[in-house]
Amino acid sequence: MIKILFIKVNPIGTKNLRLGNEENEIRNALQASTNRDDFEFHTRDAVTIEDLHRDLEQIKPNILHISGHGNKEGVLFFNDSEGYKKEINVLEFCDYLNNYKAHVTCVFLNACFSLNGIDTLEKQHAHIIGMRDEIPNDTAVKFAKAFYTSHFNGKSVEESFNTAKSIVRMDDYDEDLIPKLLASEHLIKKDDDDDKLGESKLRLISEAEIENAKIESKQNIKEFTIWMIVLGTIAVIGTIFSIIYDQGKFLTTVSSAGPTSIIFFPFRWRMTEKECINAIAEMGIRRLQFLERPQLSDTEIETFNKQFFKIRELKLKRWIK
The missing domain is CATH 3.40.50.1460 (Rossmann fold)
Known part of the structure; x- marks a missing residue:
């Protein structure tokens, strides 16, 4: 404040x-x-x-x-x-x-x-x-x-x-x-922290960069949601098609399980993006708290910037795991 x-x-x-x-x-x-x-x-x-x-x-x-x-x-x-x-x-x-x-x-x-x-x-x-x-x-x-x-x-x-x-x-x-x-x-x-990000250890990331990171994650969520809808629709259509034209269970199971299992990947990525947005929001709050202080050490600024840049990297690692 x-x-x-x-x-x-x-x-x-x-x-x-x-x-x-x-x-x-x-x-x-x-x-x-x-x-x-x-x-x-x-x-x-x-x-x-x-x-x-x-x-x-x-x-x-x-x-x-x-x-x-x-x-x-x-x-x-x-x-x-x-x-x-x-x-x-x-x-x-x-x-x-x-x-x-x-x-x-x-x-x-x-x-x-x-x-x-x-x-x-x-x-x-x-x-x-x-x-x-x-x-x-x-x-x-x-x-x-x-x-x-x-x-x-x-x-x-x-x-x-x-x-x-x-x-x-x-x-x-x-x-x-x-x-x-x-x-x-x-x-x-x-x-003086709004020109370029991460070039100097003596500059905090800017508020604009934090906001842009949140916007990027929200856009990714929209894209992942579209993929989930598309793959889900394919799974449903495939299941209906198999039931109508295949009397055996094998084709029905394979045709429906394939697209359905694929949905899991964008879904998990979508959930991780939400975690990313929450993490970025917390970084924004910490930045405001930093600005209330008269001086920050180089180590504090460097650590804060590195934590911000690693949010995307850590998100991918969690997804792979």
């Missing part, structure tokens, strides 16, 4: 950003997605640093999304205890988030100038999405909606970012007004 913590920060005295609209767009994208059961979406309003600390400890989000205000000095605004703005240095804030590298894999700072001071940050433990300049609120909402629409439907953080950036760019915005991604080298291994 991938957890998203959506923080709305609009302190007293700051411009009203209508952050509820952004929340609604993201919720609608989640409800319309094919993978909505794989995500938890939590929201918080008027958050202080103390509130955020509690939520990070209790919810343990994978994606921390903060929508609000920032300024050119590299400051993010949070609420103080009375609802007014409290200025937090964005570099210090990112350093604080390193305490949650066990589960936070993406930080989405949907606020103006939110990358000021950290655009040269190196070796961060999470992907960071933010703005180098002031950005219109409508654009920020459009980008967030496009990003989550892609992410909820199976794309990685990097792929979702690139898709959303392309959508915003088509509105002819200046490049400086388009959100930026500071990709974590630490996590690229997990996200």
Whole structure:
């Protein structure tokens, strides 16, 4: 389960950003997605640093999304205890988030100038999405909606970012007004897994490959079922023919037993394909569990990939036995 913590920060005295609209767009994208059961979406309003600390400890989000205000000095605004703005240095804030590298894999700072001071940050433990300049609120909402629409439907953080950036760019915005991604080298291994399968030990098999394997097995089941029907029909016709034209039992037995026995082979193969689909589904669940972790060892990734590739091979061995 991938957890998203959506923080709305609009302190007293700051411009009203209508952050509820952004929340609604993201919720609608989640409800319309094919993978909505794989995500938890939590929201918080008027958050202080103390509130955020509690939520990070209790919810343990994978994606921390903060929508609000920032300024050119590299400051993010949070609420103080009375609802007014409290200025937090964005570099210090990112350093604080390193305490949650066990589960936070993406930080989405949907606020103006939110990358000021950290655009040269190196070796961060999470992907960071933010703005180098002031950005219109409508654009920020459009980008967030496009990003989550892609992410909820199976794309990685990097792929979702690139898709959303392309959508915003088509509105002819200046490049400086388009959100930026500071990709974590630490996590690229997990996200860059959809080009080719099995070429690198450092890349997990992709969700698309898992889905394609299930589709292939389902197609095989259809083909085996057709063969069973054809052979069964032949067996029945042969039996009827033998009964009518052969008074002895020998021809009747041979003509019916032959095709009937042949049915056993596609039937057994069909049942093994069903076992294969179940095994592939379990691999898909394990993959999602892997993606919730900040880092996997090369050995874990290599072992997982080998197990997936051997499903078809093991299926054939079981069939032969």
